[in-house]
Amino acid sequence: MTNQICEALNITKPVVQGPLGWITDARLVAAVSNAGGLGCLGPNAGQTTVTKSPQKTAERMRREVKKVRQLTDKPFAVNLYRAEGADVLGNDVYFTPMLKMVLEENVPAVVYSGELHEDIVSQLKEHNVKIIFRELNPTIAGTKKAEKLGVDVIVATGFDEGGMLPSKVIGTFSIVPLIVDAVDHIPVMAAGGICDNRSAKAAFDLGAQGLFCGSAFIPVDESPVAQNIKEQIVNSTGEDLGLFRSEPSYWRSLPGKKPAELLKLDKELAPNAEINKAMGGTQGMRVGMLMGDTDNGYVSTGTGIGTIHEIKPVKDVIDELCDGLI
Numbered sequence: 001m002t003n004q005i006c007e008a009l010n011i012t013k014p015v016v017q018g019p020l021g022w023i024t025d026a027r028l029v030a031a032v033s034n035a036g037g038l039g040c041l042g043p044n045a046g047q048t049t050v051t052k053s054p055q056k057t058a059e060r061m062r063r064e065v066k067k068v069r070q071l072t073d074k075p076f077a078v079n080l081y082r083a084e085g086a087d088v089l090g091n092d093v094y095f096t097p098m099l100k101m102v103l104e105e106n107v108p109a110v111v112y113s114g115e116l117h118e119d120i121v122s123q124l125k126e127h128n129v130k131i132i133f134r135e136l137n138p139t140i141a142g143t144k145k146a147e148k149l150g151v152d153v154i155v156a157t158g159f160d161e162g163g164m165l166p167s168k169v170i171g172t173f174s175i176v177p178l179i180v181d182a183v184d185h186i187p188v189m190a191a192g193g194i195c196d197n198r199s200a201k202a203a204f205d206l207g208a209q210g211l212f213c214g215s216a217f218i219p220v221d222e223s224p225v226a227q228n229i230k231e232q233i234v235n236s237t238g239e240d241l242g243l244f245r246s247e248p249s250y251w252r253s254l255p256g257k258k259p260a261e262l263l264k265l266d267k268e269l270a271p272n273a274e275i276n277k278a279m280g281g282t283q284g285m286r287v288g289m290l291m292g293d294t295d296n297g298y299v300s301t302g303t304g305i306g307t308i309h310e311i312k313p314v315k316d317v318i319d320e321l322c323d324g325l326i
């Protein structure tokens with residue numbers, strides 16, 4: 001099986017496991033890559049404790065990269081996030097050491113979010129690092145700029161996704177054709193709400209050539225997520241998710257004591273910053289999903305989880321998603 005995404009990323013199935021803060025590790029990523037897709041180490045991959053040191057954050061990721069290499073010889077990715085408005089290679093304290101590590105370790109691909117700059121793209125390309133560009137708020141202008149700068153793949157993410165949501169409420173069915181029509185020659189992947197073969201086929205009908213999935217890779221055997229949370233997800237649907245404001249815009253969670261508090265704050269019109277503080281920022285995912293404690297953390301997923309009915313091995317998820325696609 002091959003298509004433009006497979007060729008661009010040197011994989012056999014057109015699926016990328018999107019970065020998932022706190023809930024990826026070498027085992028999950030290698031399982032995705034060994035099954036023919038592209039696994040991606042997300043923020044704090046393989047970690048259970050918090051560090052605020054940018055240097056230590058990059059060194060921890062280096063160790064996880066080395067572990068992936070012990071488990072697979074296939075391509076994989078690391079997530080790079082660069083704050084808007086950072087100087088070129090300058091003042092984004094987390095980005096700079098992470099980029100350095102990616103280049104030193106010859107990481108095959110990056111899922112890049114945030115501001116792109118031609119010097120950074122050039123450096124990555126000089127080291128043969130494939131660039132999968134995912135704008136948090138996908139735009140026609142951002143897509144055209146990224147293509148011109150030379151990224152390899154664009155991800156069009158709809159509001160159906162899990163994690164930190166786009167500030168513009170545009171669903172996957174609308175954003176994918178918009179971005180597909182904006183590119184000239186590079187392939188587009190669809191993200192948001194793709195958890196089964198029907199949604200995968202729909203994404204391809206909209207012009208996507210690849211699937212960029214997060215939620216589908218949470219209730220899997222190889223995921224580090226707590227067992228009670230995997231079970232909660234397979235027993236839930238999109239109807240169970242509560243949407244609340246936070247920073248930078250919106251988040252969703254399955255029910256629990258902490259999520260109820262966050263929904264109440266939202267209803268009472270608390271400021272976004274206050275809700276973000278109450279959710280513990282992205283650390284609330286470590287508590288809720290990795291530790292399985294929904295009294296003190298939250299459970300973020302996309303709206304497509306109603307089509308996930310059992311906890312499965314990664315390979316079965318990828319085979320089902322890709323059945324008959326290319």
Ligand SMILES: Cc1cc2nc3c(=O)[nH]c(=O)nc-3n(C[C@H](O)[C@H](O)[C@H](O)COP(=O)(O)O)c2cc1C
Binds near residue numbers: 019020214285300
């Ligand atoms: C629990 C969770 C954590 C996420 N964390 C990140 C992250 O740290 N960085 C990022 O770029 N995307 C993150 N995402 C977004 C995913 O990479 C992906 O775009 C999204 O999950 C696709 O939508 P889906 O969940 O409906 O498949 C996260 C998603 C989830 C569900």
